[in-house]
Amino acid sequence: MNHACGIDFGTSNSTAAIYTDAGARLLALEDGKVTLPSAVFFNVEDDTLAFGRAALGEYLEGYEGRLMRAMKSLLGSNLIDAGTEVGGRTLAFRDLIGRFIGEVKARAQQQAGHNFDAVVLGRPVRFVDDNDAADAQAETTLAQIAGDLGFKHVSFQFEPIAAAHDYEERIEREELVLVVDIGGGTSDFSLIRLSPDRRGKDDRSADLLASCGVHIGGTDFDKRLSLACVMPELGLGAQLKRGAAFPSSVFFHLATWHTINFAYTRKMRQTLHALAPDVTDMTRFDRLFHVINQQSAHHLAMRVEDTKIALSDTESVAMALSEIDEALVRDVSRQTFADAIADEITRVGAAAMQTLNQAGVAVADVDTLFFTGGASAVPALRAAMAALFPAARAVEGDAYGSVGAGLAVVARQRYG
Structure with a gap:
């Protein structure tokens, strides 16, 4: 009986997997689907917590409560020991993460038909950029949470390396592979030598040439698209009567998945009320208060996310912003999106090149770019x-399942 599992606690989606005689198996976590959106909704009316698609559904149906997404982004930050206020009480972020991962574990055990006492958790190459102490603390926090959930054995694997293990299960020749894992919160790279002969070995340290990562991912792309196309409709960029710019902090909160709830606080409302006499554009100011009073910023964030996804297949999207104004629609082009995230893309590309530089490998030596996330x-x-890599062939992994499946391979190697 397999007592170990792999869990990919993702910024946007999470998975769990085990290794069987047939190979890695992703476990269904919700409605027959192997992904569980990393979302928690506290329903004030029923005093309950909902997870995943059910959490998003209750929020969209208009139940009174509080929605949390992108909780992984809080690891390593000074916000992890803070919380969000719901129904007159504070829900600690650390506890919410624990409740969510505990739900993943419980559902995975139900699907597997037995309990787990060992886990390999995926982690980004960097939880926190340019702060080793905060990065280490993020892993420690996640390990403590897993231990509190009953896992006796807890270890970690870099997410791009886990994805490489999944890819290696089906290759037929040796390849020098750059794993490109662009998740919801981080962009991670691993340069690793893979082959059918190597995949059975426990010690792969000689094959892993370098890993690098940067704290930029899909939620950052959402934020930049929102700041470019949505937040100006609420007043971002407006001037006050005294000539100063309207404070931007509220717009950054509203555009960032894991800080949206901060825009709903009493303190933020008081700050905005104090600005009212100095406002020049009352139409957009009223829109801002409407979004805050209705707590509809998560709806807007979902529309932005949907637009981002759609722009992968089409050149332009008509983004309806009925939460701001029933008649408001913004036409968003693929080029507008590219311009909004240009700085982030440059930093992601630099992280890819840094991976090669660490290994002392030339661009021309890379055989394959394995994309996941x-x-x-x-x-x-x-x-x-x-x-950056004109000669390398692009291989598509399972955008949401490669890391989880690879973690199951690692769990088999470490725990049997």
């Missing part, structure tokens, strides 16, 4: 990678 399909990202 939900944001890996963004056209601007793919164009940048193609320009």
